[in-house]
Structures are given as C-alpha cells and as structure tokens.
Amino acid sequence: MKTLRFTMMVAITLAALAAQAQDVAALLRATDKYRMNAENLQVETQINVHNADGTPDKERRYTVFAQAKRQSLVLMKSPAEAGQKVLMLGDDFWLLMPNSQRPLRITPMQKLLGDASTGDVATMSWAEDYSGKLVGEEACDETGAAAKQTCLHLSLNATRKGVTYQRIELWIGKVRHEPMRADLYVLSDKLAKQARFVMDKPAAPTMVTEMVLSDQVSNHKTTHVRYLSRKERQVPPEWLNPMFLVRNPPLD
C-alpha cells in the first residue's frame, strides 16, 4: 500500500511538473508573438547607446532576417560596421567582414561583443531556447505605473548551448502575456543586463516596438533597440550559407 501511495505521489508530481512546463512553453510562445509575429521576418532595427550620464554614445542600424528553425542573418548598415554580417544557424555562428573572403567561425562568447550583442539584436524569440517554471504572480515592476499591474514571473533556463543568456527572469502581462521586463544572466550566473519592453499600445499591446537594455556589469550604458519595421520574408536557402555571404552579394 505504501509503495502504491508513493508511486501515485511521484506520478502526480511528475504530471504537475510536466503540465507546468507545458504552460510555460505556451506562455513563451504567446510572449514571442509580440516580437516575432511570423515564422520568417525581415526586421529593420536601430540601436541607440547612451552613456551612464544619459549622453548619446552611438547609433547603429541593422537589417535582421529572422527565419524559422532559429536561423538569423544580421546585416550591419552603419558606416562603422558597413558590410559586416553575422550568421546564426541554431547554435552555430559566423562573422563575415567586408574586406575578407573568409567567414570567421565564432564561439558563443565572441557573439557577446558590443553593448547590445548581436544576440540581442538577432534573437526574437525564447520558446525554442528556454524552458522553466512559473514562479507566480507579482507586480510588473517595483516602481511606476507598472507597479500596479500584475505580471506572471517566469524563471527560464537555456536548453541550448549557443544562447546569449543562460538564465532569464521574465515578467509578462498576466492577461495578454506581453513581455514587460527581464533580468538577463550570462553563463557565470552574473546579472548582465536588465531589459524593459515598450509596447505599441500599452492598453492593448500588439507588438514590441522597443527593448531597453541596461548594462549591469561594466559600463552601465543603456541601449535602446528599436524595431523600426517588420515584414514577413523568407530568404533563399543560399543566403544562410556562410560561403555565399562572403561574396558580398546584394541582399536587399
């Protein structure tokens, strides 16, 4: 009898855990739709970096082809980086420099370069990269108007090795599941950045228009990642081949 009771308790616990994991996956899929509303997208992105004292530091423009199966191609458009490209195919990354005919195979650590890493620009979804648990209902923020709203707090851990952040504490709207804010932790479990998400219509949000990243480690700079436009676009398969990209073909 004792064995049966123990077995049932284990089964119930496992079932509850599985249900919660399923819930979290469904919540993440719902949250992802606010940034990536189609399987294959072309996203024009602008980044503005501000120093700790609020003065502007730099501006960058990117074209991001965010494709299904965790494939992204980032084209750097600003003069300082013009012609540079970063290709991400699942957990594999290449850097392509305009004056080099050779794609550089880069490690996930090298992908972290910059105030807003290429991972921040190219990653438009969490559901395929993270799993976790629902911590509970909490105020969306400690101060401001968001303090009066109720959020679901998700604690997420990376399920793949190539992601920029190993752990994410994410707060999403309780009703519509739109992303509100996130604490982003790197592999050493150090809090690297805090993200806040700006929605198009706060009362009835349909998409994220801006992500504001605050550096918590080194320079305490603030990076505004603005999604200027999104359009559905599937790129030809050869565009996702690093050897094709070194030819510097027209990709617009």
Place this chain on the structure above:
Amino acid sequence: MNRIILGAMALLPVAAALAQTPVGTAQLGGQVRLQWVGQSASSNGPLAQADVLQSGLVDLPVGTAALETELRASGHGLTGVVTLQQQRVERGATENRAFVNELYAAHDGGAWQFSAGKKIVSWDVGYGFRPNDVVQQDERLSLIDSTSEGRPLLMAEHFNADTAWSWVWVNPSAARETTGGGEPALAARVYQRDGAVDWHGFARVGAHSGASVGAALAWVASEALELHGSARYQQRVDTLAVQPGASGVLPSDPWQGHTETGVKQLLLGGTWTNQDQISLLAEAWWDGTALSDAQWDAWAVRNGQLGALATLGVPAAAVAGNLAWQAQAFNVSPNLRRSNAFLRLSWQHEGWQPALSLLYTPADQGRVWTASLTWQGDRMQVQSGLRAYGGPDSAVLMQLPARSMAYVASTWTF
C-alpha cells in the same frame, strides 16, 4: 609630407561627394588611409654587411608615409575597387601609384554564381598561415590591414544551405612557364557545414607546379573555444635554392629556380575567448616550402665566408654584391623557417583593441613581438603598433634588414 596632406585634403570632398551620390542601384563607397611606418635597420645580416662594404649598393629599410584612397563601386553585376596611392620614402622622392584591386562581372543565377575578371578569392581557415589559400596567396601577419590585389580569374560556384562548390581558373591568360602567384592554375574547393564543424576540401592543378590537395576544418568545441586545422600536399613547388657547389665570390647570382617535390604544409590552432572579451589565439604550423634547417645552416656559413673574404683583399663591391644576393633567401617562402608557433592575446573593449603577439621559430629561437592598439569609431579607425625582432644573433629573423618597426594608420570610411 606636405604634398601628401594636400593630396588628402583634395580627395576628401571628392570622396564624400561620391559616397552621397546615388547612381541608380549602384553602391559607392571607400576609404582614405593616412599611414606612417618607421623602421630601424638591423646591424646583422647579409644586407647590413653589404652596406658596410659598399654603401648605397642595397636599399636598407627606411620610414615611409603614404596616403591611400580606396574607391569601391558595385551595381548592375559589376564590381570595382581601385586604390590611389601616394607614398613618400624617407629622404627620397614621392611615388604615385594607382592599381585595380578588383574589377569583375558577376552573374547571379540563384544557387549558381559566376564571376569573371580580377577578383580577390581568399580561402582557408588559419590566421598566421593559410596553406590552402591557393588562389589569392595573401600575405599574412602584415602590420596594417589593407585590401589585397585580386587575381585574374574565371569562377563558377554552386550553393545550397549547407554546401558550397567553387571552381576557379586563375591567371587564365598567363604563360604556362609563369611561376608563383601568377601561375595559371585550376583550383576547386568544396565546403560542407556539419553542425559545429566547417569542413573544407581543396584541389589545385598548376600548369607548372602540378597537382596539390588539401583539407581544412574549423570546429567550435565549446562556448569559448574554437579549433582549426589545415593541411596541404603538393606534388611540386617552384622555389629558389643556391646552386650546388657555389662557393666564394661568384660572378652571377647563385640563387636559381628549383623544384621541390612531395611538399607538405600543416597548421593547427585555436582561439579561446572569455566573457570579458579577452581572446587568446594559438597556432603552430609546418611549412615544407620554406628553406630547410640544412639550407639555412649552409646560408649562414656562406654569409660568414663572404664576410671573411672581404678582409682578405677580395674587392669589396664583389663581396657586397654576393651578400646582397644572399638576401633572396628571405623571399623563398611566406615563412622563413619550416616550424613556427604563434600566440596572440587581445582584448576588445568599447571600440579599443589592444593586442600582443609573438611569432616564434623553434629551430633557431627567433622571435617577432608585435604590440598593437586599434581604435574603431563610427567612421574612423586608428591602428598603431610596434614590431621588434628578437632572439640569438644567429636566428634568421635577426638577419632580416629591419630590427624594429613602428606604425600609425588612420582610416576614414565613407
């Protein structure tokens, strides 16, 4: 120097206007680079000895200042890159030069791509040495980054999501007897992506040097570690060697064309990068095209013999000329010694990249230290650094004409 600055000032508005000029779907751009390289001559080596015996016979290293304007245009299937260079040699005249880096037509057939013209085609995976860079054969470990000069070629490529095939006919109009980078040759490469590993296969058939095959891989082994390797086997290599039996002062250059057979090249390396963007690159390579230890020993003996002859009443000009010929040994191969090790430590932070590198030749304990600092702004890049040669006096690196170098280059991109 004043003329260089004036030249730069005259070109800047033209360059800026070009960058802002929309011409249909054409893309225009480029960069202007002002650079200075200072060199101190070595008191060691055959050229230094030749200069002591006969001043002015050989060109010793001197400082140079240069202004380079690189203009790029592409559109309607055509791509062109030209460089205008004005160089002032220390205590010398100003030289003007213009050359075409690339000028080619390309046809986009979707998965099939075709190119014809002068084009840069650079292959292989290494940093300090690329044995399978069989088309371009770029100089490695140069002080200042600059755009290479492409080679005439016809090229066909086929791509799908994971595989790429390239077929190249390089220097198609060159004479069959041409050697080195100008040799007419057929080359092919296949690339295969396999998860964390990039595989490359290479083949080349030169009109004069025959067949060679090679393979390379780049593997991201962990979050922080990338490993790479490259190997090549060549049926024959066109090189230089001293005529057998050459001894004493000779009336003609004893360095003659020579063919080595069954030559091997191998490179192994890796890059480790941590969370703070500190990177360590380590590479070791074997280059069978370089002179052997025995050849370098014989070279050193001959240098010593020639130096001794000068004290025995042999005409200084004849000895100096023979010593100058000895310097051709430095150009036999991209590497002086067959075994080489290379380390580079760098840090990327807020647009700044300080780096320190060491090239080491174990056979004679020669060393090349390079310390550099690069700053990258929105449109400006400034590179600066110092390079110094070290090791025992007998090391080949210590016999080179220069003992140390300093450089500064400022590049404006438009």
